[in-house]
Every structure is written in C-alpha cells, then in structure tokens.
Amino acid sequence: MTATPQKSVLQVADLHIHFPTGRHGQTVKAVNGISFQVREGETFGVIGESGSGKTTLGRALVSLVRPTSGKILQDGVDPSQLNRRALQTHRRQFQIIFQDPNSALNPRMKVIDAVMEPLVAIGRRDYLAMEKIALDALARVGLTAEQARRYPHQFSGGQKQRIVIARALTLQPRVLVCDEVVAALDVSIRGEVLNLFAQLQKEFGLTYVFITHDLSVVSHISDRIAVMYLGCMMELGSAQSMAEHPLHPYTQALLSAEPLPLPSHMRQDRRIILKGEIPSPMNPPAGCPFSTRCPHVQSICETEKPAWREMEPDHWVACHLTQSPSVGNA
Ligand SMILES: Nc1ncnc2c1ncn2[C@@H]1O[C@H](COP(=O)(O)OP(=O)(O)O)[C@@H](O)[C@H]1O
Ligand SMILES: [Mg+2]
Secondary structure, three states: OOOOOOOOEEEEEEEHHHOOOOOOOOOEEEEEEEEEEEEOEEEEEEOOOOOOOHHHHHHHHOOOOOOEEEEEEEEEEHHHHHHHHHHHHHHHEEEEEEOOHHOOOOOOOOOOHHHHHHHHHHOOOOHHHHHHHHHHHHHHHHOOHHHHHOOHHHHHHHHHHHHHHHHHOOOOOEEEEEEOOOOOHHHHHHHHHHHHEEEEEEEHHEEEEEOOOOOHHHHHOOOOOEEOOOOOOEEEEEEEHHHHOOOOHHHHHHHHHOOOOOOOOHOOOOOOOOOOOOOOOOOOOOOOOOOOEEEEEEEEHOOOOOEEEEOOEEEEEOOOOOOOOOOOOO
C-alpha cells in the first residue's frame, strides 16, 4: 500500500483485443473495450473469473500482445509508435511475471545465469557487473550467493517464484504485471511471497498490476481493484470503497461468494448465487455482458451496453442500474 500517487504510468483507452479463431471468421473478444489508468506507485488489482481476459490485458500492458483497437500509453508513450531499437529500451520498464515459475526457468540453467539472462538478452557483455546485479537482485528476494550456483529443481515453488522475481528486477522495471503469481504456491507460503512483493514495492517504488482470480489475494494487496467479466471492466474503485459498497451486481456476487478469507469489513451478509455459465467470448451478449446472469436484469440491460461512468470520485462502474435502490448496499 502506498500514499497518494497521482501520475499515470499506464493509460488504457477503449482497448479491444480480439483473436481470430479460424472458424467462420469468428473472433474471441478477449478484451472488449476497456479504459482505465494505473498510477505510479500503486498496486492495481485486477480480479475476474477464468477466461475474463485478465492475462490478455496483462500481456498487452507490457507490449506482448498488440491491441486490435484502442490505445495503451506506457508512461505517456505509445509503444506502437516507437522504432525497434527505441521499443527495446522502452519496454524494459514494463515487466510481467506469470503463475508457473517452472515454465519461466530453464532447468538446465543455474540460477545465477537465469537471473542474468535478461541482461544478456539486451546485449550486455560485462560478466562481472551483470553477476553483481544478479546476486544483488537475489539477495533482495532472500536468496544467497551460494544458492545462486544451484539449479532450479533444487528449490521449492516459493523459492523458484523468488528467483523469477529477481530476474524481473535486474532490468529495473517501473511497472511489474503479476499474473496469478501466488496461485501455484502452497497456501502456507503465499503470505510470505505477498509480503516480499510489498517490501520490494517500497524499496524500488514499483507499480504493480496484480492479476488474480482470488479475491482474498487482491483484497489484501491492492490500493485499487478492477473487476473484469467477459473482456469488460465492470467496476473500479479503491479497495476500501469496493469492499464497503460494491456498486455492480457482479462485484456484489463475487464478494458474497467467498466470505471466509476476506477481511471482516469486506464480507457480505448473504451469499448471492449466480445462475448460468459465463457466455462465450466469441459471442458475448449484445447489451451488458453480465445481463444473462444478473439477478437485477432489466430490458435495457439486454440491448444496450452500459457506459463506463464515474459514479463517485474514483469509483467507476458499468451498470445501467447503479442508481436503482434495488441494487447496491445502500
Ligand atoms: N492467443 C490466443 N488465441 C485465441 N484465443 C485466446 C488467446 N489468448 C487468450 N484467448 C482467449 O481469450 C479469452 C480470455 O483469456 P485470458 O486472457 O487468458 O483470460 P484469463 O486470464 O482471465 O483467464 C479466453 O476465451 C481465451 O481462450
Ligand atoms: Mg489468466
């Protein structure tokens, strides 16, 4: 958690990312028109069920996938306007870490070499200086020089994820997208790794986009929380306002579904059971993406996509009904 950072390091405007499926010219609308900003130094949590487009969004934020339409500005810069050389330097500042450290680490490479790899990849050749950077990064995540000489299989899952974090740090990023980074870890060590993220944020002034399907993770670490559903952003607000008065019926259902791991002020009194399945992202509902499952659905919801509105300072929602007394906690 940080003070009141204001400068935007990521500005996303009407972002669409559609993948062709090869079947009858259809596309998967993985990200379907979302707009938000991430502020310097904050932890921006993104929560959503599997398939809601979180990973695609995260990859786009670090230029690993191109927008189909819309814009992403990284620190005010549109990466699609940079030439190859400028892009290489620019994108070092925006790194991503994924769920599975095993797929990120080459089993035949010693830890020290794995951590140095990004430096080698950008063309550095000064071995001693790189080694020092790598050992320093490993020390920051709690690993010793002696451990740096070992191979990945000699480490636990939590330690391997620490190695992956150290590797991302060597390029001195400003923004780190963390995609389900504790999901594969034993519950008993998740807290430890989350604490490490918090500590590194303080030390390096990092900005995090913290993607997870696990509400208890996001609620503990985030300054602000965005809720995704079927490629759309449904609600965005400070962790506190989202917890105290979630405005979107989908957020309310999410919060009510897992009361136990949540801090007491986030628990909902009554469990809201959603009917039906998430529709296919190849063929999303015409109006509100949540209209087929929303307990409050009305006819406008089935025909018109709700606008993304700032209902109160810094609390955004896409719902036709937020002013209706039948919705919301008020
Ligand atoms: N490279 C791709 N090609 C085709 N479809 C994709 C690709 N990447 C993701 N998708 C689809 O986009 C949707 C969103 O996926 P993803 O971003 O991985 O969601 P999440 O991380 O929330 O589970 C899913 O339906 C997924 O199958
Ligand atoms: Mg994912």
